Amino acid sequence: MEAVKVTDFSFDYAIGNETALHDINFTVNEGEFIVVCGPSGCGKSTLLKSIKPQLKPFGTTRGKIEFYGEDVYSLPDEKTAGEIGFVMQNPDAQIVTDKVWHELAFGLENLGVETPIIRSRVAEMANYFGIHNWFRKKTAELSGGQKQLLNLASVMLMQPKLIILDEPSSQLDPIAAREFLENVRKINLELGTTIIITEHNLEEVYGYADKVLLMEKGRIKKYLPPQEMAQYLAENEHEGMYKALPTPARMYGSVLKGECPLSIVEGRTWFGQLVDEKQPESPVLAEHERPSEKVIDINEVWFQYEKGADPVLRDLSFSVRKGEICSVLGGNGAGKTTMLSVVSQKRKYNLGSIKISGKELSKYKGTELFEHNMAVLPQNSQSLFVFETLRRDLEEIFAEKKISKAEIEEKVLAVARRMEIDSLLDRHPYDLSGGEMQKAALAKILLLEPKLLLLDEPTKGMDALSKENMGRILQELAKSGATILMVTHDIEFCAKYSDHCMLFFDGYIVSEGSPKKFFSENSFYTTAASRMTRHLVRNIITCEEGEQLCRSLL
Amino acid sequence: MATGAKNYGLISMIMVILAMVPFLMLYEMKKPQAREWIPLAVMAAIAAVGRAAFAFVPHFKPTSAIIVITAMVFGPEAGFLTGAISALASNLFFGQGPWTPWQMFAWGLIGFLAGLLSKHGLLKKKRQLVLFGIACGYIYGWILNIWSGAGFVYGLSWQSYISLCITSLIPDGIHAAATVIFLLLLSDSWGAKLRRVKQKFGILAS
Amino acid sequence: MTEKKALKTESGLSLYHPLVSFGYFVAVIAGTLLFIHPYFVLISLGCALLSAAMINGKKMFLASLGFGIPMFIFIALANPLFNHRGATILFYLFDNPVTKEAIIYGIVSAGMMFAAVIWFTCYNTVVTSDKFIYIFGRVLPSVALIISMTLSLIPRLMAQIKVIADTQRSIGLDWKSGSLMHRIRAGARILSILVSWALEDAVITADSMRARGYGQHKRSTFSIFRFGKRDGIMLSIIVLLFAAEVAAYITGAGTMEFYPAIVAPKTEFIDILFYIAYAALGIIPAAIQMKEELKWKQLK
Structure with a gap:
């Protein structure tokens, strides 16, 4: 049964310069799990929204989208409202009401369903997703992962045949993201609901796909099962998308031998077959010498949120050296972000000492700490922007300084070029994509000419290409003498770009070392490449190293 | 009057609630579209949050100014709704008291007046805005004084009401000053932001 | 407060x-x-x-x-x-x-x-x-929905205010210190960022509502409250x-x-x-x- 059939579909926006769609043709069968991918701005969002009549952007269409054999735009609204579910990116903004139970019922209320029916359907769904434990809570009290699960459940309550998800996990941390995507898969497997999903990060979702749809510049490039897609991407110049593939598929792509593995388990088997009788040598760990100058020096710091509360930082000691990119990893709620807020004077620590560039933190008065010294890139970069254009926002940094107009313009342009956002200067900051916004935010704080940068989850919501850009920019900054401390969940990013890694657990740094040493010694908390190869070859950390190893084995 | 103490507290409270009914009913009957009221809910929430954020200066609240700016863009009925809901929601959040209906009415009225004046082009000049901002502080204060008067001063009389208004001149003046300052600081840029959203919603609707 | x-x-x-x-x-x-x-x-x-x-x-x-x-x-x-x-x-x-x-x-x-x-x-x-x-919604369902949304926004905006204030401080604009006028100005600026942020999110909320069928049909009003016998008895006593x-x-x-x-x-x-x-x-x-x-x- 064909759930969705798109024939010769084209779309032109009435206004704006977003990517239009040209000659789209594809079918999705009932019960399939379809992953739509492509570089940002390729039109995947437009395509997904076009399938849901209530969200169809304003513009002209040609061709046809059929939903179970009928033109989706001529179907009655209550049918498409219920039968085509849509989950968006932002977990907060999708929530309408203030109570979990009310949010669940919202869709059915809109369709005029009677209370007893709503009651039993809500009960069923709450049980299915394990929501019953927080059923009576306020929506504002939920975690990001819970909010997004609530959004999914609210859509599921309307008993959709098809669910469309537009980058649903990009604002969640990796653990919550994985849980969420597992729930999507569960719906697909257990209820047979058809899924169409886009994601920046394909690591998780790629293995679930029945078929992958690759888009480029508003057109469909390929529509293939995941194994064949991996092969296609490896054989053809498609840098950005190839880099977004999960590690096993990429290692396969580097040699194109055997059957493409999609999960780590499959990857281990595949790698075993590739190694076969050969006995590859493990690369030797080079001795790692840290610079001696301590830019951040934390000694035996304790922190509690209030008197009598559990300490969040317990006897925390570590240092960040000049010119280093230093990463702090660790689970959710371990206190990593709290540690950042203590270092940046948002919160006062109870005991111990913190020195920034050799000076005790408490000796920095007012905003002195932030004058040509420390700068913080917040998780929500929106909180940095005030004005209607990015240019004004960047120039604003100099508002109270005595610098000539020409000089300001020059400085802004220089930093914009460096971040590769010079073409976006006249855009509204809110119209930027996640990756662009993050770069713009970084540009803004770089104008403060800081010596020390604190970054909180710098790669959140970024696709593979933006991550690579960000990594390169950070390395350049470090090379020019800046010191960087970042808190992240992104193991792969950290392995690839940092000079020093630390594992934060139970309020202090449990282990630290160079990324090579750190990740090859860890057995669970480590990169995909390491997990795939460690039983045969040691000290392989990044995907690139893995690919190189595979090639050497041919 | 001679037949025992008349109590105006409850009567006036019922009256002020009844006075709001037509405004709210009107909105209810219109079956408003989401795009018409979502920005209002946002502005009502911001007005309520602003009230809490500036708690560090007594009586100095941006709420009235935020309601006025919203009403200037979305019109008198929407202004009333924003004002009333902002008062109700912030009291629902921070704790309800007998003053809730009065605050709803006072802020609702400020929103309504702002919408009406702006509709007739009377809030275009900075001077007009300043005058209206000052008026807001006193409209609000004097309406709440009716409650204080009716609530606990025997047999609400003009004399006692006027003496109440004299005692509240300074707090009302601070509120008026706050409204003027915030109107001058925010009206242009927020007006633009609201119009941008209004336009965005307008496009979505068509 | x-x-x-x-x-x-x-x-x-x-x-x-x-x-x-x-x-x-x-x-x-x-x-x-x-x-x-x-x-x-x-x-x-x-x-x-x-x-x-x-x-x-x-x-x-x-x-x-x-x-x-x-x-x-x-x-x-x-x-x-x-x-x-x-x-x-x-x-x-x-x-x-x-x-x-x-x-x-x-x-x-x-x-x-x-x-x-x-x-x-x-x-x-x-x-x-x-x-x-719930009570309000029985009389004025549309207005009640607006209130409900306002209520869900207030805690969210309070959290965002904190985030914005911290960020602004770290680029040198602290609203907790300085003269009264400086603090008011800095506070107004925080509210300005908040309003852009919130209005932008509101567009998504509107989408999410439309996606779930809001606006076209006759709405029903659901609640988790059930009126039982003991409610009846208690209500009678109160009325009496x-x-x-x-x-x-x-x-x-x-x-x-x-x-x-x-x-x-x-x-x-x-x-x-x-x-x-x-x-x-x-x-x-x-x-x-x-x-x-x-x-x-x-x-x-």
């Missing part, structure tokens, strides 16, 4: 249907505001304090006293200063007579306001915002006692003359019945709570 802390576990009157709990507070607060009469005020204040002590939790109860007692003193003092009626002049203050009647009236009306404020703290514990919206209140007001049992000279409150049989009925209404929350606590003790 801090967000009111809701009781962790629901108990007593909270477990009844919103119509019952809301109706109860309408009845009891109306009664409180209706009767400027020493016995009624005494009954109301006593019951209010008892209920608040039992259902609000110690911390909130003490906080409400901290607000209520100064207010009581203020009103009791203010009344004789604003009001110069009454036959028994005690002394002159700034050439104005201060009368015994005005002083007593002040104390009674201050007691009334004190009781009303305490009842409202109980209301806030029992009739939580979702219950209020409220009727007694109205009767007391109409017959004049609930009013008392203060001016020109105080007439002592009546204590005839029928008046005593009214006092008892009023006390019965006032004691309901405390009684339910007490009964429940005794049950738990027995079960142990």
